Amino acid sequence: MAIHINGVFNNNLINSIKSCKVLVVGAGGIGCELLKNLVLTGFEDIEVIDLDTIDVSNLNRQFLFQKQHVGKSKSQVARESALRFNPKSNIVSYHDSIISPEYGVSFYKRFTLVMNALDNRTARNHVNRMCLAANIPLIESGSSGYLGQVTVIQKGLTECYECQPKPVQKTFPGCTIRNTPSEPIHCIVWSKHLFNQLFGETDDDEDVSPDAADPEQVGEAGKNALASESNDKGNVNRVSTRMWASSRNYDPKKIFHKLFHDDIQYLLSMDKLWQKRRPPIPLKWDDFIEDESCTSSKDDLIKDQRPWSLAHCREVFSKSIDDLKKKLNALKEGDHLVWDKDDDSSMDFVTACSNIRAYIFGIQQKTRFDVKSMAGNIIPAIATTNAIVAGLIVLQGIKILQEKMNECKTIYLNRKPNPRKRLLVPCVLDKPNPKCYVCSEKPEVAVQLNVEEMTVKTLEEKVLKGGLNMVAPDAVVDGTGTILISSEPGETDANNDKILKDFNIIDGTRLSCDDFLQNYNLLVTILHSKEVEGEFKIVGDHEKLKKEQEEAFNKKEQNGKAETAVPGGSKDGFASIVDDDDDLVCLDDSDVRIEEAKKRKSEPEPSEVSKTKKIKLDSEHEIISI
């Protein structure tokens, strides 16, 4: 309740709320709660956008939706349900992606406030840029399990969403996945890659066959034995997994034999790999018999939580391949399936494959329930956290409408009260990072990549769109004026497969990149490097990287030991955002902060240790770093 009842708010605030035009981006967990709070508070001019449709697993928290709405548009049903709470409100809904070109700077300029209720970084990056370009205040939010966070972004006054580098998603070395898995997740990643090789969009980075170029096995027996079969990259040359399987009509028995017997035999021939490891055991289709024991005993568990026997895995493997083959054949020539955790055959396939592979390598097997969490990267969301976060969003919005921008805070919802007895912890908003490659006056960024290998297409898709989050970039080589990439369809298609070097792009070359939709110009400095893990690396601050590389080099000299620098890794703001139950971020809790700072200072850690620590923090708290 608020503006409709005289005497709750003062007249100034009532008028500001009445005339406020607010954009809600996302009608999911936080979005549903947010719409309810907005209409009850008296916001009467709301627009909401969401691309998603309603799934049954949403219903335990997205309370504007009910069973009969499953499959319908989230934004449309949310609009109808929220209007019943306050028929005086006007809500416009869009069943669409916020990244679509229809929602340009002029769309954003119509609003007083933008409130993000998103669940992915790509869309958050994009809305961040659009709000900067339109100069509209943005309230950003996120939740994960019991943890939540709300913050405010205003151009020139606060940090933007991209001012601090975000932890990257953990990836595993190719050899671990292909040759020497040691954890369940390695088998699950392998199985998802296998899915794409057989039924999905194939990606050279997702090869599932043994990797003869494993550095642990340099020039040894295994490679020699099969050298004739492998190409220059070390991959065993077997046409493609897709063509191989297709030529055998996706016969589950033959695929099984290839993956779980022949390929494992091949791995065994790379004997160096198994000197310190338990060697894998090749498996034949008939190596084990039916058994019923697994399903009967654990009646009190839900179906997906019951463990599968090997025989059951084989049965599911066979059936899911048949199902997926049918689905693939039903598609147009050249089309492919997309792995989806909510598609039963896709989930069955990955569960069965990863458990069979886990068995072969002596790794703990996982239930379908657990495989789904890991393969689907499920971040469990609950109603209460979302309700709290959505409440805090509106409170920040009210502060902005009262022109009390200086009182806006980043607020963290913790799982437990901190030493200052706070469960909800307000922290002062940080100033913009002057070197931010998004919100600074003249955005600049450096990217490490190999100019002798990278194609223009890869630069566009993986670096500019994937890494730097542009939507439709134009790229011009600084100095020569060569148009490398054009956002006009077809204009630079001829460049796609050419190597950057062909355009005289060398170490230090600068590319002037421009995204019309985001109203965003970025000067990209290319740093040539032959050893970049994962094709390219974005270096927020060129100068800083240089310094860190020098420091790392000096350290290496001193210690006589190989260590790698982690650019941006030990940056304060980086650590602070992944923090959940202590206070080192909070300026107003100064004593605790100083204590923390002291503690960190007094523990000089070798960079290797701090690196592992960082990765752990990141993977665990990735979530709250909205």
Add this chain to the structure above:
Amino acid sequence: MVLHGNNSTISEDEAALYDRQIRLWGLDAQKRLRASNVLVIGACGLGAEVIKNLVLAGVNSLKIVDHRSVTEADSYSNFFVPHDSEEKNVALASLERVQNLNPMVNVTAEALEISQICDNYLSQFSVVCVCGGSKEEISNLNNKCREFGILFFAGEVYGMHGYFFEDLIDHSYVEEVKAKVETGKSDEKESSEETKMVKRQESFIPFSTAIDIDWTSQKYGTRLKRTTPSLFILNVLHEFSFLHKRRPDPSRREEDEIELLTIKNSLLDKLSVPQGKLSNDFVKSIFGQVSPICAVVGGVLGQEIIKAVSGKDAPLNNFFFFSPDDGAGVVENFGY
């Protein structure tokens, strides 16, 4: 007690509906949640938030009790009340929309005053949560709940301010504790974290003991500086409702503001608490029930009830206060 189905198994429909939360708090916690029977007294803005959170989470049954008729203010704070239901009982008017949230929960509503709730009636519940109510009503109900071993919660939202209290009597729970484990070979040491479940026990005190604080005592005298001023807002509002048998009314804002300040002055003097501890500005922001505050307080309160009935995670012992000025949510431990 109303139970449905076989209590020890979760059906596949339930597994699909509660999938995400089972991933978070586990199947055992979900089973205990599903065995709980909750009474929510007070279908106000805060009550609606608590009801929503518990029905979505999947308790066995939830009963809504309130004696009031729907007012215009209700229809902008309790979002379960349809806009055409003025003069109907507010609990009964909420029923249909609450039930629509989750057909698997047995939801009922009744028009009753707190004073009409007898022992026999109470004994069918495992949790009682009262939203609103006077200090005496809260204390009496809390004491009755203690007799039956019923988990007790009380909360209220005043304008932009909110609080709740909890008394779990003698509460056992399990908590995840993370321990570092070093794995891998010596040259590529990887330390991973292992999660262990640890059993713990915690004792609570009743509201009447917790709320009566002697600020002249040495213990509380030194704690005063670090105590949230929100506690004294609660003291003032309890006194107001004791004297006037109602909450401060937005339509009588001018006179009520003056009365609240008068109460504040005499009350803080009586408690030997300096007047400066609570700024007079509080009277500007305590009228009505502002929805986002209901959402925040009702969210934390709802999660506390879920934690308590599922016997998982450390409870907040024993007060939570939310203040809008800095957005802080503070946990206080009073009366010990």
